[in-house]
Amino acid sequence: MESFGSIECFVRSAEGGSFAEAARHLSLTPAAVGKSVAKLEARLGVRLFQRSTRRLTLTEAGKRFLAEVSDSLITIQNAVANLASAEGRPVGTLKVSMGTVFGNRYVMPLLGEFVRRFPDISPDWHFDNRQVDLIGQGFDAAIGGGFELPQGVVARKLTPAHRVLVASSNYLAQRLPVLAPEDLARCLGILECQYRQAQ
Structure with a gap:
């Protein structure tokens, strides 16, 4: 299992381009990821990465090794997840996209309880105010609104989102x-003209 962990650290580091990115994904420290990859390199007797202060770059040996182990790693992870799921407990990485304000205000306060309740789930939560490609970017779920869903994606209403338009009494x-x-188009047109005149 130690070798499996080292290989996972290597693959995530190669995908993310840094030990820090791999550490975030694996819920480890960058130092722990770096040490695990170094042990793997020592065991294999080859250097897998060229290291710089800003980024990791795969060596030729690293590229060959990544090509050979990536699919196998996914297969093993799926087998472990399926076995754990069969035992009635969720396991694996849960990759979710959500808006920054919504995520910070409503989701982050739930993180501690979520991790305590589901210790075998690794939250991989992305806070971004844009629509993501759920399938192409490998997201399990997204929380948002105001956009069309691709075919085959199932949606469920969580709560209504209220928007309030405000303006000063002077305006x-x-x-x-x-x-x-x-009528808002007229207001926006006036604001745009005023902005151009101020330039």
Whole structure:
């Protein structure tokens, strides 16, 4: 199992381009990942990475080794996950995308309890205010709204999102009233003109 852990550290470091990125994915410290990869290199008798202060680069031996072990690593991880799932407990990495504000305000406070309740799940949570390619980028789930879902993706409503439009009383006193969403285009056009004149 120690060799398996070292190989996983190597693969994640190669994919992420750094020990720090691999450590984040594996819930380890960068030092622990670096030490594990160094042990693997010593065991194999070859250097797998060229190291610099900014990035890791695979050596030719590292590229060959990565090509040979990547698929096998996925197969082993799936076998372990399936066995654990058969025992009735969820296991593996849970990769989720969500908006920054929503994630920090509503999801991060739940992280401690989530990890205690599901110790075999490694949260890989991405906070980003953009739509992601769920399948292409390997996400298990995404929390968001206001975009179309690709075919085959299942959605469930979590909660309504309310938006409030505000403006200063000064601004409103100098403009025609905004009574419908279409009126916003007029306001935005005025703001754009004022911005150009200020340039």
